[in-house]
Amino acid sequence: MSVIPSSSQSVSEAPKGIVRRYIFSTNHKVVGVQYFLLALIAVAIGIVLSLLMRFHVVWPGAHIPFLSGGIMTPEQYLALVTMHGTIMVFFVLTTAPQAGFGNYFLPLQIGAPEMAFPRLNMLSFWGTLVAFVVMLAAFLVPGGGPISGWTAYPPLSALGSISGPGEGLGQTMWIISIAIFCVASLLGAVTFIATTIDMRAPGMKLMRLPLTVWSWFVTAILILMAFSVLLAAGVLLLLDRSAGTSFFIPAGVVVNSQLQNHSGGSPLLWQHLFWFFGHPEVYIAILPGMGVVSHVLSNFSRKPVFGYRVMVFATCAIGFLGFTVWGHHMFISGMSPYSGFAFSLLTLAIGVPSAIKTFNWLGTIWGGKIQFTTAMLFALGFVSLFVTGGLSGLFLAQPALDMVLHATYYVVAHFHIIMAMAAIFGIFSATYFWFPKMFGRMLNERMGKLHFWVTFAGAYCIFMPMHFLGIEGAPRRYADFTGVNYLEPLAPLNHFVTIAAFVTGAAQLIFIFNFFWSLKYGRRASRNPWNSTTLEWTTDSPPPPDNFGGRSPEVYRGAYEFSVPGAPEDFIPQNLPPVKAVPAS
């Protein structure tokens, strides 16, 4: 590894002026906070959209104020479905855990003063913001928001407004937004990879990296490979829509009694390309959470991470296997049944490193002295959700069962628990853990614990019943269930889910209040309020613009030296030199 000599380290002061300092800043901490705030706005919008959906599912005929016409049309519901999925997957689950916390803490944890390519990094955020604005604007264009779903399967998404009202300009803007998002993410990923490889402080060997850094590093590689494919697929889809090409549209498609002037394309090609992105995207959302959880469990059990090396290998294995299983989204697509075998086996194989991780987390808290901080509770909640969501994945990995469960609410329940809820719990754990470092004040723990318990119960109350809806056969993306009388006995379950969703959504106001209240009135945070070992806790809270005040920390030990026998305290910071044995003279 190459090491930046401490003499060449930038000791530059923060730029003067509010614009250069807080808005168009190349400082990784500012970019990290910007990403975090963007995700916060996006998740608020995403939650409101989902609550509207849940409301419509249960009370389809209800009058909704501020809605043109008063009663929700199928198009409006489907636009909500599409936009909720897109905003949550791209602008929350991809940005907050990786680009948000990763930006802020990756350089701090490896002892670097800055990201490797600060300007690319800044551009990455601004690109993402532009993508977000374009995405929201798609709601307002003539014809309404896009209604192809977040997976945008062609030919539906490729034919233009003839296949539905939102399939016109709204869908075009959806694709453009995703393409910009891809480019921005690629810039960020390159920065993360280069920084991790090149900017580590002296002594920060790979096997001394905190597991958070390992997760961000592997995730950045996943982003680099997955989003480049999605970018290509998005461009091809745009060409099909606007330049008359036929990458995804086969010959002889007749829509609305009109023959489409396309031939030779394959709708399955899109599915292959999309899921080659889409499956790794699940790990892009959740790997950073796994890193945070390993970190937090260790910290608040006062114990080293159990099987650190195995955890690193499991992270890499999950990342690698994540690229080989996209076909399990296509068991029922009509692709060759033989490929189903390979995808099924590889998907089940991911269960092995996932099981290793879970048991190693148990090993970490086993025999510890557990402190139930809010961050710790969210980390334990993450483990719970990861197990629940992972086990339902075993069902979907079976082509014979997927034949029943695919495209039902079972799948909705599965991926919300594993990808959305678990990842969000990782984000919350990280927020409660690092808020003191980022803003110099402690979050209120009492409000935090209330927030945890309501959210934890809410997550299960919303998504466990959806499994039963799915087993019973309720298909997803139905704007209207009134035509399906045999699903009528499920109506109470749907009511329960909707009420749970509103309660859980409201509980997030506790977090928002806590966040802004603590910014101003929270207890002042010391340098190292959690008695942690990693480098970010050896500098001020919040850290100075160049992170370590002009000096470059030296690293002498691994990331998780808790409760070392004979040590004066129950933690040893990574930059503490080994005590030389006093020669007996």
Place this chain on the structure above:
Amino acid sequence: MMVLIQSGFYPVAAWMIPLQPPAASTIAQGVDQLYLFLTAISVFFTVLIFGAIFYFMVKYRRRSEDEIPPATKDNLPLELTWTIIPSLICVGLFAWGSMLYVHNSRPPKSSMEIFVVGKQWMWHLQHTEGVREIDELHVPVGVPVKLTITSEDVIHDFYIPAFRVKKDAVPGRYSSIWFQATEVGTYHFYCAQYCGTNHSQMIGWVYVMSPNDYTAWLAASENTESMAQQGARLFDQYNCGACHLDNGTGRGPSLAGTFGKTQKLQNGESRLVDDAYIRQSIVNPNSILLPNYPPVMPTYQGQISEEQVLQLIAYVKSLGAEERTTNGK
């Protein structure tokens, strides 16, 4: 708390709603067994892990500020245990699931065929006897049925929960499922692949009838022409026989006896003459040229509907070798 929340749901939900749709096909039984086994595994691991978390949370909670936990070393046997056991479970599940998958994807040779075309937002179904239905499917009980599924616009999906089968209807491709109904009754089918505004209206009923009732139902239909006969009429209407002479001397190849054979193409490839092959020959003839025949056939894309293509295929299928002499004009 966590254990309670998770394990509490099952009995509560079981009391409130039926847990699964009725199992009304021979496939359903095998699927449900695997499903129940996986549920048992899931419950076992959930209880194990949540129990451990809960136990550790109580037992190892910190009681005072200055407590120091004893050091734990890496424990190789333990780590190998929780690597090897999940691996074995994974391989076992794969073996079981694969056998089921093979069985469920291979229609028996004796299956009766029904053809399904999805379009925004309805299902068109045709029986080989020529009867056509919209959003309804009549089948006899106890007989294996193969559905050949396609779409004429966007992707749809034909899903019968009670039979535990589902497959996408993809434009330009034929996919298939099969089932053998075990109980007389009516069951829902849905479109399960999102297909636009009225996706939720693409639903219908499967009527499973006793064989006698089914025969009576077929006979009561006004339709007297089989799919092959309808195809023959189309064949004449579009004057296909002008080139596709039966003795092979026409501008196009003879079609008699070709179905199910392997055909050598101009580019050297060999292809099985199946439904997809014939469809491609009609819709995009120049993409599937035979040696010694010039590329003169026009495309019939847009002139013939997907249902008519299926009728033509039925006709070609019916042209067995023995008809070579009788059908000549």
